[in-house]
Amino acid sequence: MLNAYQKISDQKxxxxxxxxxxxxxxxxxxxxxxxxxxFVVFTFYPFLQTIxxxxxxxxxVGRIRKFVGIxxxxxILRDSNFLSSIKVTLMYTILTVPLSKVLAMLLAIMANKxxxxxxxYETCFSMPMAIATSVAAMIFQLMFxxxxxxxxxxxxxxxxxxxxARIALLAICIVQIWLSIGYAFLFLLAAIRSIPADxxxxxxxxxxxxxxxxxxxxxxxxxxxxxxxxxxxxxWSMMAMSLVNVMTxxxxxxxxxxxxxxxQFTAAGNYTNANPASIIAFVLAFLATxxxxxxxxxxVTYQ
Amino acid sequence: MKKTRRxxxxxxxxxxxxxxxxxxxxxxxILYALSVSFMENKDVLTKPINLLPPSATLDNYSIxxxxxxxxxxxxxxxxVSLISTISRIIMGSMAAYAFxxxxxxxKKALFALAMATMMIPPDVLIIANYGTISKLGLINTYFGMxxxxxxxxxxxxxxxxxFLSYSTSLRDAAYIDGCGTIRFFTKILIPTSSPILFTLFxxxxxxxxxxxxxxxxxxxxxEMRTVQVGVAMLKDRESSIFAPIMxxxxxxxxxxxxxxxxxxxxxxxxxxxxxxxx
Numbered sequence: 001m002l003n004a005y006q007k008i009s010d011q012k013x014x015x016x017x018x019x020x021x022x023x024x025x026x027x028x029x030x031x032x033x034x035x036x037x038x039f040v041v042f043t044f045y046p047f048l049q050t051i052x053x054x055x056x057x058x059x060x061v062g063r064i065r066k067f068v069g070i071x072x073x074x075x076i077l078r079d080s081n082f083l084s085s086i087k088v089t090l091m092y093t094i095l096t097v098p099l100s101k102v103l104a105m106l107l108a109i110m111a112n113k114x115x116x117x118x119x120x121y122e123t124c125f126s127m128p129m130a131i132a133t134s135v136a137a138m139i140f141q142l143m144f145x146x147x148x149x150x151x152x153x154x155x156x157x158x159x160x161x162x163x164x165a166r167i168a169l170l171a172i173c174i175v176q177i178w179l180s181i182g183y184a185f186l187f188l189l190a191a192i193r194s195i196p197a198d199x200x201x202x203x204x205x206x207x208x209x210x211x212x213x214x215x216x217x218x219x220x221x222x223x224x225x226x227x228x229x230x231x232x233x234x235x236w237s238m239m240a241m242s243l244v245n246v247m248t249x250x251x252x253x254x255x256x257x258x259x260x261x262x263x264q265f266t267a268a269g270n271y272t273n274a275n276p277a278s279i280i281a282f283v284l285a286f287l288a289t290x291x292x293x294x295x296x297x298x299x300v301t302y303q
Numbered sequence: 304m305k306k307t308r309r310x311x312x313x314x315x316x317x318x319x320x321x322x323x324x325x326x327x328x329x330x331x332x333i334l335y336a337l338s339v340s341f342m343e344n345k346d347v348l349t350k351p352i353n354l355l356p357p358s359a360t361l362d363n364y365s366i367x368x369x370x371x372x373x374x375x376x377x378x379x380x381x382x383v384s385l386i387s388t389i390s391r392i393i394m395g396s397m398a399a400y401a402f403x404x405x406x407x408x409x410k411k412a413l414f415a416l417a418m419a420t421m422m423i424p425p426d427v428l429i430i431a432n433y434g435t436i437s438k439l440g441l442i443n444t445y446f447g448m449x450x451x452x453x454x455x456x457x458x459x460x461x462x463x464x465x466f467l468s469y470s471t472s473l474r475d476a477a478y479i480d481g482c483g484t485i486r487f488f489t490k491i492l493i494p495t496s497s498p499i500l501f502t503l504f505x506x507x508x509x510x511x512x513x514x515x516x517x518x519x520x521x522x523x524x525x526e527m528r529t530v531q532v533g534v535a536m537l538k539d540r541e542s543s544i545f546a547p548i549m550x551x552x553x554x555x556x557x558x559x560x561x562x563x564x565x566x567x568x569x570x571x572x573x574x575x576x577x578x579x580x581x
Binding site for chain 1: 315318319322323325326327329330332333335336339347348349350351352393394395397398400401402405407410413416417420422423424425426427428429430431432433434435450451453454456459484509512513514515516520531532534535537538545548549552555556559560562563564567571
């Protein structure tokens, strides 16, 4: 594609001055410069800096004090708070990612056929995705009020939703699932609608029940979309903290890794622990993504 | 024959009824918040519970708007979302322009580097970025709040996909007509790409508007908080006064909810394109 461009510039300026030539060469870099400036300052530099500093003792304002090698990592890996935050984060992922995808898939299968009221219920199914986490947290906090809040009030339960260490994480996961269904629903609906109708019809004529249809037809044909959703969601769940921060501030057994990081450096000014903790969070998210790529080879069917 | 048809119509009606009910169940928390926002505070936590306000009142909205800086929060959110979104579109399309219309040394590597930023979750970087922003004295400033949202690799990717669909002959023709690269970019490429730009605008706006962690971290003054941060902080001060809080919640979620309902298709289209990369 450059040929024509060069030809033209050749025609225009035979004996183009060296300066002019240089300018032409620089052009693409200049177009990219603003974006890369931001990437360098707010992504690459902080990433490398966090890795670098994670090997040092760091003072309360974030300045490097003393090189300690992997000592920081060994220290937080012995810290029971941090270990439990890894456990909580994994639990959070296991509880939210599969369930939200299964529910979204059921909704998408239901909504597959276009009906007169499709627009109405499709909008309802997907609407929670437009809600900010902090706003959702406030609404559910009202519904979770133990004494006379909506849920206990209607069910007659006496559950301490957000202050019982056995329940709090589950309660937060419910909110997270509510928030993530919409996004997955829209993707899966598009995937399911792209399955040719005769494929589904013929299987129905063959007498396949709904469960059989899901297993033999829907799941294999939507597996690339499902894969994409699960992949991005796992990486995202590893970073979960907004809901936790608003609803329990990490108390009652809900401290996720990022909440731990946040607490370490805002409340305690402890950068020495916060840096290696965020690198471990990154590695876990990265591993999860790699793991799902490995799973892709086995379980995903591309047409 | 007629009878089976009638049964079929009835069945369709019944199915839609169930689906709409499930839909209402899913958005129930939003509806409930809306209802509580019109209740008097004494009617919120009662036995038996009030699903609808026994006596409707607008007091909560006036409390939310006068006793908290909610309007200021909304203004802050709007400014931050607009600056970030516009910056994402301008810087994104400039970079995408370079990646789709030029051949140059290091193109593949630079593109891979840009895409690699998607593998680093921004949350991992908040400590170091907080350090940068505070060193630059940008705490409590709009620029500080926007800083990490100014470019999106995903936008670069989508815009590049879009620009690649232009035949280079279009650009070559523009050159022959004496149209410079900058004029080609501003006068031809950007105007003709307005559908994708609009999609990106809407979806970026909603996503920046709904951000919580970073704006919370870099704002210390109440006046500078975004609406998401401000709303989440209401509970600390007035924990049991749920009715006005729900009024604030409704005001905070209304802008993105309206945008979502109006432009749902566009937002979805933008997201789907993003997924093609996988």
